[in-house]
Amino acid sequence: MSRLWRHEAHTLAGAYALDAVTGPERARFERHLARCHACALELAELREATARLAGAVAADPPAAVIQRAVAAAARTPQLPPADSGSRTRPRRPWPRRPWPRRPWLAARRRVAWGLAAVFLAAAAASGGVALTAAHHAGADQRSEHAIAQVLNAPDAVLLTSRVKAGGTVTVVMSRRDRALVFTTDGLPPLPSGRCYQLWLMGPAGDRPAALLPPPDHGMTSPVIATGVAEGDWVGLTDGPPGTPGHLRSAPILMLSLAA
Amino acid sequence: MSNAGRRQVPASATAAGAGRASAADLETLICGVARGDQGAFEALCARAGPAVFGVVRAVVRDPSQTEEVCQEVLLEVWCAASRFEPGRGSALSWLTTIAHRRAVDRVRSERRAAERQLRAASHEVAYDEVAETVEARLDGERVRRCLGSLTSLQRESVTLAYYGGYTMREVAVLLSAPEATVKTRMRDGLIRLRDCLGGTR
Numbered sequence: 001m002s003r004l005w006r007h008e009a010h011t012l013a014g015a016y017a018l019d020a021v022t023g024p025e026r027a028r029f030e031r032h033l034a035r036c037h038a039c040a041l042e043l044a045e046l047r048e049a050t051a052r053l054a055g056a057v058a059a060d061p062p063a064a065v066i067q068r069a070v071a072a073a074a075r076t077p078q079l080p081p082a083d084s085g086s087r088t089r090p091r092r093p094w095p096r097r098p099w100p101r102r103p104w105l106a107a108r109r110r111v112a113w114g115l116a117a118v119f120l121a122a123a124a125a126s127g128g129v130a131l132t133a134a135h136h137a138g139a140d141q142r143s144e145h146a147i148a149q150v151l152n153a154p155d156a157v158l159l160t161s162r163v164k165a166g167g168t169v170t171v172v173m174s175r176r177d178r179a180l181v182f183t184t185d186g187l188p189p190l191p192s193g194r195c196y197q198l199w200l201m202g203p204a205g206d207r208p209a210a211l212l213p214p215p216d217h218g219m220t221s222p223v224i225a226t227g228v229a230e231g232d233w234v235g236l237t238d239g240p241p242g243t244p245g246h247l248r249s250a251p252i253l254m255l256s257l258a259a
Numbered sequence: 260m261s262n263a264g265r266r267q268v269p270a271s272a273t274a275a276g277a278g279r280a281s282a283a284d285l286e287t288l289i290c291g292v293a294r295g296d297q298g299a300f301e302a303l304c305a306r307a308g309p310a311v312f313g314v315v316r317a318v319v320r321d322p323s324q325t326e327e328v329c330q331e332v333l334l335e336v337w338c339a340a341s342r343f344e345p346g347r348g349s350a351l352s353w354l355t356t357i358a359h360r361r362a363v364d365r366v367r368s369e370r371r372a373a374e375r376q377l378r379a380a381s382h383e384v385a386y387d388e389v390a391e392t393v394e395a396r397l398d399g400e401r402v403r404r405c406l407g408s409l410t411s412l413q414r415e416s417v418t419l420a421y422y423g424g425y426t427m428r429e430v431a432v433l434l435s436a437p438e439a440t441v442k443t444r445m446r447d448g449l450i451r452l453r454d455c456l457g458g459t460r
Contacts, residue, residue, distance in 0.1 A: 014446025019363040020420035020427040040347070047352040049453040053421050054314035054355035056399035061312035065326050066304045069333035073300050078293070079338050
């Protein structure tokens, strides 16, 4: 890296602290930041100054804004701590509170963007582009885009269900896109030769949708299933992977997608 | 919100939390939020809500979009609380960084969508409005004084970027100054502001 480049990246600290940078500039500075301890210190100090700029225009929000945020938080899962090695153990990433019994009815657009926020914040916190988690799953840019599209769909609904053997699954589905995004937390680890496989099952037949990536702190990165048909259920198997029309083990979970 | 009833926390607990208002409190509340404590989240919203709402409103302007973005920010705080690292800056700066980033992302996508031309008028409004609001608050008074101690190019670079949500390229156009100069003024303007304000609140 040239000295000139380093100098340039360094002088970007002010613009970065003010969010006056474009996406590529932001990414470049963040790469620099990861290696430059002095820059991180300087940025922290500059941000104390920007925080004061924020404090200077403080104004009471309408009570409804807080109420809605608190209500949305009650049904939105939290992220585990960032993966930095220095941590002791991952905190329980999902709230203890049971999800609404009929998530269909409770799920609204807010819920979907709540979850979108989870995924996007996860991506942001891990320092990558949006939906870095999908990268880990080996997904390409197109699937990242598709996942983001489902999460942001105006008709996105959120469903969660417990799995008998342990753990939770979360589904965000958009009828418009005929697609769903699927993620799990706390499923028991499997012996070799067996894996978790996501299925769409219904009048259109049993179609394997995805093999779940290995979990990170118990959570699997989001995977997308497209081509959701009327009357489909979401299924999850934990045996040897099957092929279209051929489940090789009984589903450990069946979740109706009917409204 | 079918479970609103079960979410109730004793009013006294929240009130007591709010009563001990100090800089350390926000950090404590965030730690509570990271453990999934909804009472702590409510208290955090009450404490940090004005700063979050204020910065979002300054950047976004439109009242209904301001509310929307503000909610998104608060929910992101709920989701990402466990990623707050106390050693890397104050809780207030973590919160306002999230708020400002989201507000800026919103106005930029709006601006792109509308393909709005940059107008000199909008930059005057941005600064006037800020100055008025700043005067309204005690803490703001000090910030305003310190802003006044910057050179005008430093001050305008900082306020246009922060309150106007402009990129340094746009700020350079608005101020008819070279981009490299604006970049440098943003940094040394913030350093001067920081020195003027001191580390404490």
